[in-house]
Amino acid sequence: xxxxxxxxxxxxxxxxxxxxxxxxxxxxxxxxxxxxxxxxxxxxxxxxxxxxxxxxxxxxxxxxxxxxxxxxxxxxxxxxxxxxxxxxxxxxxxxxxxxxxxxxxx
Amino acid sequence: xxxxxxxxxxxxxxxxxxxxxxxxxxxxxxxxxxxxxxxxxxxxxxxxxxxxxxxxxxxxxxxxxxxxxxxxxxxxxxxxxxxxxxxxxxxxxxxxxxxxxxxxxxxxxxxxxxxxxxxxx
Numbered sequence: 001x002x003x004x005x006x007x008x009x010x011x012x013x014x015x016x017x018x019x020x021x022x023x024x025x026x027x028x029x030x031x032x033x034x035x036x037x038x039x040x041x042x043x044x045x046x047x048x049x050x051x052x053x054x055x056x057x058x059x060x061x062x063x064x065x066x067x068x069x070x071x072x073x074x075x076x077x078x079x080x081x082x083x084x085x086x087x088x089x090x091x092x093x094x095x096x097x098x099x100x101x102x103x104x105x106x
Numbered sequence: 107x108x109x110x111x112x113x114x115x116x117x118x119x120x121x122x123x124x125x126x127x128x129x130x131x132x133x134x135x136x137x138x139x140x141x142x143x144x145x146x147x148x149x150x151x152x153x154x155x156x157x158x159x160x161x162x163x164x165x166x167x168x169x170x171x172x173x174x175x176x177x178x179x180x181x182x183x184x185x186x187x188x189x190x191x192x193x194x195x196x197x198x199x200x201x202x203x204x205x206x207x208x209x210x211x212x213x214x215x216x217x218x219x220x221x222x223x224x225x226x227x
Binding site: 037043045086090098 | 145158167168209211212213217
């Protein structure tokens with residue numbers, strides 16, 4: 001079955017670069033999107049089509065997807081970026097979310 | 107401005123059927139390419155994709171829940187309804203509806219605030 005695997009947690013110091021991965025066999029052949037969710041809030045789309053940013057999303061958010069792994073990169077991470085991040089892709093006419101990664105900025 | 111809001115019971119008993127309504131504004135579900143989906147999130151756990159309905163009434167379901175889910179739309183009322191049968195305490199979650207549109211594929215660009223549904227006797 002199609003499953004997206006994310007690390008449960010990632011830590012980064014303010015101002016540094018954070019990388020969150022999402023893995024599945026041949027994921028590079030699919031489009032991946034990323035959502036940010038802060039406590040008590042609804043998810044917000046931050047990346048779609050592997051690397052595109054919706055309007056209003058800061059340039060420090062970027063994405064890539066190749067081989068078996070998609071990566072969300074946050075450059076110059078800010079404390080406001082602390083949140084859960086979920087990748088999403090499609091397979092066999094159904095959507096799938098990854099298990100989520102808690103990004104801690106400290 | 108696109109907005110979506112979920113409504114329905116906050117408490118259901120095991121074996122009952124859950125019916126949730128998503129009422130939206132700022133778009134029409136008769137416009138080509140548009141869809142509305144449902145996603146849920148158990149307390150402290152990950153998002154889970156449930157179902158999606160398109161402007162042309164095409165429907166997609168999570169394979170693991172397909173036998174229990176039904177999604178319908180009422181374009182004139184700007185509403186999408188989710189029904190889930192045979193509810194279990196494991197179905198306790200916040201249920202979100204979301205808009206699929208300009209970002210293509212099955213990407214949800216706008217989300218409702220979510221509604222917490224507790225399953226308990």
